[in-house]
Amino acid sequence: MTVPVRSNSYRTGPDEEGHFGQFGGRYVPETLMPLILEVERAYAAAGRDPVFHAELKHYLTHYVGRPSPLYPADRLTAHFGGAHIYMKRDELNHTGAHKINNCLGQVLLARRMGKTRIIAETGAGQHGVATATVCALFGLPCVIYMGELDMERQRPNVFRMRLLGAEVRPVSSGSRTLKDAMNEALRDWVAHVDDTFYVIGSVAGPHPFPMMVRDFQSIIGEEVREQMVKAEGRLPDVLVACIGGGSNAMGLFYPFLDEPDVTLVGVEAAGHGIESGEHAASLAGGRPGVLHGSSTYLLQDEDGQVIEAHSISAGLDYPGIGPEHAWLHDAGRVRYVSATDQEALDAFTLCAKLEGILPALEPAHALAHVAKLAPTLSRDTLLVVNLCGRGDKDIFSVAERLGVEL
């Protein structure tokens, strides 16, 4: 395996062809290649343009509400009796999740490129809502692809997207979840290369998307760094984030990759348990392969057919993972663990009762791991968990699991 790392840095990837070691790349139909290359050039140009940065900062500050707080969760800390737990409150962003950090960046880029139509895929609906929101803000027509199963699980977000003026197109193929929504969005893009920009919601897809989404989400980790130094006079010791495609985790981890004393932990969705085969843990239960434009770890059978993922959380219900995570996994820089549906539900209710915060089921997986990890750590350990989304959208699924009729 070739490793793109020069010197001792984990922050130099991807290489010019979009590879993180053996992962990443651009595995798309030829029709899309010129457009993908154009996105790459436009993104590089935007990165050099102070006007782009100023515009992004303006909306992140005054529209999204950044910086999000770094909150010392004292009741949870006392409950677990170990590490000092901080929550990065990205669920307080406008639209209720970290997704909008990336949507703003990509839609501003699409505008610079003269694209007049936006498409996106969504699983939990958070990325769809964020994309629909930014499109409403800029008056752009917006089509959101969403698996039929996810539409059932996330009814409030479907309605929200429609209120925002987006067209939500149900996807009935395959497992009718996030993977299939992404297939359909790619098919749309191939057929509308002239006017359309595909706002990919995670650190997935062909180069330059994994890099670009990571960069737009890195504001999470940059803020944590500054806020923790201000609060405690030093860097945090442990960072914990959930992983579906892995954008909130990548955004939290990236600014800390070259801090050897900061432990990074990514939490995949173990569904009914890794051993049950019904899970969404691509690293724990998958093998390297190629899907949706990049080479990465995938849940797949012996014949290379992609297996349907399972998670109570629609946002983690994806059989792949961002290629940079695949590389960080193999390089050993980030520790990847998993939490089951039940563990996430327990963490969800605990967080609601102890902190007065309904976390989304996605970060409830990160909290579930904190429940295991925090008690084993000393009281002077600074642990940050990324609360990347709020749980209002999940109350129907949670009620169903708790046997409550709403």
Next chain:
Amino acid sequence: MSDAPPRGRIAARFAALAQEGRGGLVTFLTAGDPDPQTSAALLAGLAQAGADLIELGMPFSDPIADGPAIQRASVRALRAGMSLRRTLDMVAAFRQQDQQTPIVLMGYFNPIVRYGIADFTAAAGRAGVDGLIIVDLPPEEDAELRRHAAAAGIDVIRLATPTSDDRRLPLILEGAGGFLYYVAVAGITGTRSATDAAVADAVGRLRNHTSLPLAVGFGIRTPEQAAAVARVADAPVVGTALVERLAAGLDDQEQAGPQTAESVLDLVSQLSSAVRSARA
């Protein structure tokens, strides 16, 4: 190992077509659709019905460049137990009977990665596969596959599209093997059709850049459309129309009946006679 050197079949077929002064017909069906037996029977009958080159789809769970008809073909084939290994077995069985008709496998990269790239190309070469079209493997990513395919005597066929501008074409053509596949519409299979004039324009432009034979696919559904392509290019590719014909012959349980294969082969015959007389 078959008698004819594998590298030769695609080139030999296009040379023969040029000699005859006619266009060729390329047919696409998904391997194992709707079940391995019917699919094998179809494969055995295609050349007789007038297919000059055979494209065989390798079923995949997530075919991002395909429209609903070919997506459903993949689902049917996979449900019936098709796999990449069985696809190669099917080609090997076909080669026992037919040493001449080129077979090109078309599909997505992941099953090949899972099989092992070198193992796959070696097995495909032994089975009698002549070419590979991997739709999610652009020139930027296909070096490893091309290296192993070359060692097994298999051409990796490159795709050009309406979005392939003069800056990109040289990259596509450098290392293109067998023939060039022109995707006539920017989109997925089985949706829109390009106008005859647009195809003629594109073919003219491509001829300025390459001497490879040119096949044109996507949106070619009728004998008339196939004939129009055969007048300007070396071969039209018809896929979705055949897959839809096959699907129309299935019962409520998506099982093949006695007429299923025959009705597909009838359409192949009609397409073939239109293509054969196109330049007359």
